[in-house]
Amino acid sequence: MSTLKLDNVTVSRGAGPVIRDVSLRVDSGSITALVGPNGAGKTSLLESISGVIDPSSGDIRLDDEPLGKLSRVKRARRGLVHIEQGRAVFPSLTVEENIRLTARTQAGVDEAFDRFPELAKRRGNASGLLSGGEQQMVVLARAFASRPRFLLIDEMSLGLAPVVFMRLLPMIEQISKDGVGVLLVEQFTHLALGVADTAVVAASGRVTYQGDAATLKNSPELLHRAYLGGAP
């Protein structure tokens, strides 16, 4: 089993720290939901894990090996795949080209289309012209085809209707059941907590709750307090 482990990670941006002293762990085959109000520093935290920015202090380990100054490309090659906020398709590339970028073999491409059959019909279309939900499906399929060990997903639902996002969630669950560790940043808190094993709430730059996802989902009062920045 693999683990992704953060120890007292602080991330700064321009003016100063945006998120402080985060310690968490994601195990392979499980989903950890990271939720919290806008500006809590969720995106910044994911970026520090994938190497888009350097954390100002703290330690990030993949299977007990510190990631240190490893480049984004090398982190991706080790199976740490970050799905960025927004629609991260390459718009002029076709659906199939997007997937081929990570699949590398024809068998890998076929497997991705088996898993995401709705995309198979659109394989020759420019991915920039698909609907928002379809584009996010391309992004998921592309991540799936790269055979990740850990997936960092940043607000996949952004700009989607809840019903559309609810069709994507089972696909994320399935990927995690294959043994992938998922760190899921979401604004649709209840939907995310519904599929997650563990939950982390970040508010005003700190972790304000960390524990069982179901407990948090079933206690509106606890969730409310965490969002307002109450003590963990």
Add this chain to the structure above:
Amino acid sequence: MLAVCLTLMARLVRVVNFSQAATGMFGGFVAVWLVSNAGMPVWLATVIGILIGGALSAIIGWIIATWLAEADTSTRSAVTVGPLLLLISLSFILFGNKPQPFRPILAGPAFSVGGVVVSQVTVVTVVLAIVVAVGCRIILAKTSAGTQLRALSERPTTAELLGIPAKLLSVGVWTVTGMISALVVSIVAPSQSNDATSLAMLIVPAAAAALLGGFRRLDLAVVGGLALGILQGLVAQIDQISFVRNFVPFLFIVGFLLWLQRKEVWDASR
């Protein structure tokens, strides 16, 4: 030809490479030196010159990919003026300011149309430009490296997050375009005013031609290069205005920019 290189660079590695002709010029000069001072055969010297052109371009590309990876196109492009000036001065120091005794690789007329003689050099450069443009299109459309390059040019960060080796690929593009430029310079230099500055300034007509394709369309860049060449040739035929020959590219750039602007103003006023 150089216009095709410029277009490729602008599209794939987000830079308008002002040193495009200069790296080629320097490679060409080394080749000339090898022939006249070391008695090397012309073909071998030319190959070495091309490799040096590619290497110089790769170094500039590596520097930009390392320290200016996140910078915008204007900053990255501005930085390439540095190597342009550096290479011109270095050529003066190493090879003096006289035109270089380039041995023509190709000489003589190919055919003539209505009294205008078309030289072999012209034919070969035009054919080469078309071959390179078509070749690049095929590589970009059909190969996996081509797909990776297109992905990289659209969303560089996303590409890296998927494990696409951004730096390696962009230095590769710099190397290839650098080699092509050196080849072009070696072919056209014998029939040109071939001192360092004139050759390095071949970048101006190249930019004019690339501009026609908006630094994106390879086919239009080839067409632009052809049109500009014909225009220059015609102007040179007419005695009274033949002195403006060298200003044609400038006029073309200014004219084109003004025309674009007019369109924008028109769009805005709608």
